[in-house]
Amino acid sequence: xxxxxxxxxxxxxxxxxxxxxxxxxxxxxxxxxxxxxxxxxxxxxxxxxxxxxxxxxxxxxxxxxxxxxxxxxxxxxxxxxxxxxxxxxxxxxxxxxxxxxxxxxxxxxxxxxxxxxxxxxxxxxxxxxxxxxxxxxxxxxxxxxxxxxxxxxxxxxxxxxxxxxxxxxxxxxxxxxxxxxxxxxxxxxxxxxxxxxxxxxxxxxxxxxxxxxxxxxxxxxxxxxxxxxxxxxxxxxxxxxxxxxxxxxxxxxxxxxxxxxxxxxxxxxxxxxxxxxxxxxxxxxxxxxxxxxxxxxxxxxxxxxxxxxxxxxxxxxxxxxxxxxxxxxxxxxxxxxxxxxxxxxxxxxxxxxxxxxxxxxxxxxxxxxxxxxxxxxxxxxxxxxxxxxxxxxxxxxxxxxxxxxxxxxxxxxxxxxxxxxxxxxxxxxxxxxxxxxxxxxx
Amino acid sequence: xxxxxxxxxxxxxxxxxxxxxxxxxxxxxxxxxxxxxxxxxxxxxxxxxxxxxxxxxxxxxxxxxxxxxxxxxxxxxxxxxxxxxxxxxxxxxxxxxxxxxxxxxxxxxxxxxxxxxxxxxxxxxxxxxxxxxxxxxxxxxxxxxxxxxxxxxxxxxxxxxxxxxxxxxxxxxxxxxxxxxxxxxxxxxxxxxxxxxxxxxxxxxxxxxxxxxxxxxxxxxxxxxxxxxxxxxxxxxxxxxxxxxxxxxxxxxxxxxxxxxxxxxxxxxxxxxxxxxxxxxxxxxxxxxxxxxxxxxxxxxxxxxxxxxxxxxxxxxxxxxxxxxxxxxxxxxx
Numbered sequence: 193x194x195x196x197x198x199x200x201x202x203x204x205x206x207x208x209x210x211x212x213x214x215x216x217x218x219x220x221x222x223x224x225x226x227x228x229x230x231x232x233x234x235x236x237x238x239x240x241x242x243x244x245x246x247x248x249x250x251x252x253x254x255x256x257x258x259x260x261x262x263x264x265x266x267x268x269x270x271x272x273x274x275x276x277x278x279x280x281x282x283x284x285x286x287x288x289x290x291x292x293x294x295x296x297x298x299x300x301x302x303x304x305x306x307x308x309x310x311x312x313x314x315x316x317x318x319x320x321x322x323x324x325x326x327x328x329x330x331x332x333x334x335x336x337x338x339x340x341x342x343x344x345x346x347x348x349x350x351x352x353x354x355x356x357x358x359x360x361x362x363x364x365x366x367x368x369x370x371x372x373x374x375x376x377x378x379x380x381x382x383x384x385x386x387x388x389x390x391x392x393x394x395x396x397x398x399x400x401x402x403x404x405x406x407x408x409x410x411x412x413x414x415x416x417x418x419x420x421x422x423x424x425x426x427x428x429x430x431x432x433x434x435x436x437x438x439x440x441x442x443x444x445x446x447x448x449x450x451x452x453x454x455x456x457x458x459x460x461x462x463x464x465x466x467x468x469x470x471x472x473x474x475x476x477x478x479x480x481x482x483x484x485x486x487x488x489x490x491x492x493x494x495x496x497x498x499x500x501x502x503x504x505x506x507x508x509x510x511x512x513x514x515x516x517x518x519x520x521x522x523x524x525x526x527x528x529x530x531x532x533x534x535x536x537x538x539x540x541x542x543x544x545x546x547x548x549x550x551x552x553x554x555x556x557x558x559x560x561x562x563x564x565x566x567x568x569x570x571x572x573x574x575x576x577x578x579x580x581x582x583x584x585x586x587x588x589x590x591x592x593x594x595x596x597x598x599x600x601x602x603x604x605x606x607x608x609x610x611x612x613x614x615x616x617x618x619x620x621x622x623x624x625x626x627x628x629x630x631x632x633x634x
Numbered sequence: 635x636x637x638x639x640x641x642x643x644x645x646x647x648x649x650x651x652x653x654x655x656x657x658x659x660x661x662x663x664x665x666x667x668x669x670x671x672x673x674x675x676x677x678x679x680x681x682x683x684x685x686x687x688x689x690x691x692x693x694x695x696x697x698x699x700x701x702x703x704x705x706x707x708x709x710x711x712x713x714x715x716x717x718x719x720x721x722x723x724x725x726x727x728x729x730x731x732x733x734x735x736x737x738x739x740x741x742x743x744x745x746x747x748x749x750x751x752x753x754x755x756x757x758x759x760x761x762x763x764x765x766x767x768x769x770x771x772x773x774x775x776x777x778x779x780x781x782x783x784x785x786x787x788x789x790x791x792x793x794x795x796x797x798x799x800x801x802x803x804x805x806x807x808x809x810x811x812x813x814x815x816x817x818x819x820x821x822x823x824x825x826x827x828x829x830x831x832x833x834x835x836x837x838x839x840x841x842x843x844x845x846x847x848x849x850x851x852x853x854x855x856x857x858x859x860x861x862x863x864x865x866x867x868x869x870x871x872x873x874x875x876x877x878x879x880x881x882x883x884x885x886x887x888x889x890x891x892x893x894x895x896x897x898x899x900x901x902x903x904x905x906x907x908x909x910x911x912x913x914x915x916x917x918x919x920x921x922x923x924x925x926x927x928x929x930x931x932x933x934x935x936x937x938x939x940x941x942x943x944x945x946x947x948x949x950x951x952x953x954x955x956x957x958x959x960x961x962x963x964x965x966x967x968x
Contacts, residue, residue, distance in 0.1 A: 272760050275764075276760070280722075519647050519648055522644075522645045522646060522647045523647075524647065525647060525650065525651060526651065531658045531661075532654065532655070532658065535654045535657060535658060536651075536654060539650070539654060546645065546650070549644075549645045550647075601723070601724075619648075
């Protein structure tokens with residue numbers, strides 16, 4: 193069996209969520225099936241500038257075939273088109289133009305998929321919202337498997353993606369919340385799907401003492417790992433932490449990651465910047481808890497890593513996925529305002545039994561659902577079941593309407609579509625999918 | 635902080651969150667509704683501003699005061715804001731000629747690709763539509779600010795009315811304070827008058843006693859006469875020393891019973907140590923001196939009508955200056 197993993201960027205040093213997810217999956221599945229990664233030459237996800245040479249290279253034993261991006265993103269044009277389709281009534285043509293503007297526009301990659309369609313048994317597309325996924329799925333519909341990595345953002349409400357969600361062979365969701373969201377927006381309940389997620393490369397034997405010695409941090413530590421951005425809820429986190437720090441001045445907030453917004457000048461906020469994986473896991477092991485203030489997450493890998501190390505998580509309760517994960521795992525608390533932030537933080541820091549039990553639950557949850565053998569097994573089962581399903585009728589891809597149909601501005605603003613979607617965490621029930629690997633597979 | 639009941643093998647995050655939220659609600663206290671808060675505020679206002687004490691219709695004034703009373707506006711600034719022009723990607727093709735307009739619009743749309751050969755209208759359309767949106771938002775902002783200004787103007791007017799009422803309250807307080815100050819002055823003068831009369835009576839009694847003693851000494855003979863001047867005045871002095879402090883305290887604290895018995899029965903005095911003869915004599919001397927000073931400026935035997943009319947109920951217990959106090963009479967009888 194030959195599997196094509198199609199992703200917008202790929203590289204050993206790329207740390208974007210979906211890109212890392214794709215690399216982990218490709219490298220893990222390469223042990224079981226033949227895998228080829230199809231990607232672009234881009235490294236920067238904003239400009240899609242061709243940084244790598246086109247052609248084939250090996251990364252960690254996996255062949256990677258790169259295709260050039262035909263035009264870099266015009267940020268101004270993209271912003272203008274985004275406003276047009278997110279906020280106003282628009283046409284299908286406007287959505288397609290937005291997709292071209294977003295990129296990474298690589299017709300050569302799509303042509304390769306079209307021409308070598310028969311070479312691959314299945315094509316695993318990562319991130320529904322990019323050019324390569326939309327056009328790649330249309331080129332390889334009967335063989336396309338989509339890992340949407342969808343969040344509750346306005347792009348999810350675009351009409352063009354509804355067809356993508358309906359026409360693939362299978363969907364690999366990151367969380368039950370993502371599944372609910374996509375099924376609500378595209379009505380694709382008949383498409384086979386499974387909630388898989390992704391594992392993580394947990395460094396063995398992290399040394400918390402090494403982190404304490406090198407950083408000189410004493411006392412309790414709350415850690416945040418990720419891009420330090422307003423969209424990730426870091427502004428709110430800084431505000432809450434500074435207020436909390438007046439009451440409990442011993443706690444230190446450690447930040448790891450690239451910063452986009454200014455970090456407050458506070459004696460108890462320590463920004464360590466970009467660190468190695470070993471340093472990251474040392475810091476995580478040395479911390480008392482991980483805080484995840486993001487409003488929108490498809491699946492927080494850092495959260496899973498914290499659970500893998502037995503650390504409890506304090507999540508933003510307004511993020512359905514994080515809230516749902518915390519409830520299902522019983523391994524984290526969540527907050528929706530400052531009072532809850534202070535109380536939950538206090539509870540975790542002061543109640544050692546609670547802290548320890550949450551951490552243990554996290555470890556058990558990670559082991560049960562996100563350890564690599566489990567993830568690999570789920571992917572292989574999907575491929576196996578799809579092989580057996582070939583007797584069924586192939587899914588028909590909806591053709592695009594004609595010129596007039598595409599230019600009729602009758603589509604609602606996508607933001608209003610997303611606002612109308614169901615929200616809230618998916619709570620565990622006795623008949624939930626936790627015991628059955630397949631959801632919606634007939 | 636209360637501890638959670640956590641068993642090491644089971645944690646229910648939903649339950650813990652429920653407990654945490656319950657604790658937050660308890661910390662905040664009872665959640666009053668807006669209406670309840672207003673009711674409480676009104677109750678407090680009524681307690682503070684008792685109409686019987688301050689002004690009969692003051693609370694009514696407060697209640698009737700409408701902080702959002704409109705204020706007259708000067709005309710030029712209130713011209714209606716012009717409506718914003720709507721502009722979207724269809725606007726440049728639209729015609730207003732009815733059925734013909736539809737045809738014209740269709741033709742324009744069909745010729746659009748040719749137009750695009752000369753220039754790209756999309757950025758212009760986008761810029762115009764954005765500008766139209768900005769205009770709408772600006773107008774909305776302007777409208778909101780105008781409303782806010784009107785609200786501020788109304789609040790200023792309400793504040794002025796409130797200031798008038800505040801002035802009235804202040805004025806009432808000042809009047810009450812002045813009245814109390816005058817009352818206090820009157821009471822002071824009355825005390826001084828009573829002290830003067832008391833001193834006069836004492837001197838009169840002393841003089842009478844001396845006369846009586848001289849007469850009896852003359853009748854008894856020279857042997858008795860020799861010791862009388864040394865003993866009788868001393869015993870009188872000691873009686874006065876005992877009485878004076880009690881009389882001094884009569885106008886403000888003594889009840890009729892204590893005045894009659896000449897002994898304080900108040901619980902405050904019950905636990906106190908009895909004063910020594912020296913301290914009593916010193917205090918009696920000081921009172922006598924002050925009473926003398928007061929009596930030099932005023933005729934004690936004829937108190938003014940105004941002073942007698944200002945006697946308070948407690949001061950009515952003071953003995954009549956023309957009549958000797960019961961204790962003194964008893965002593966004299968003895």
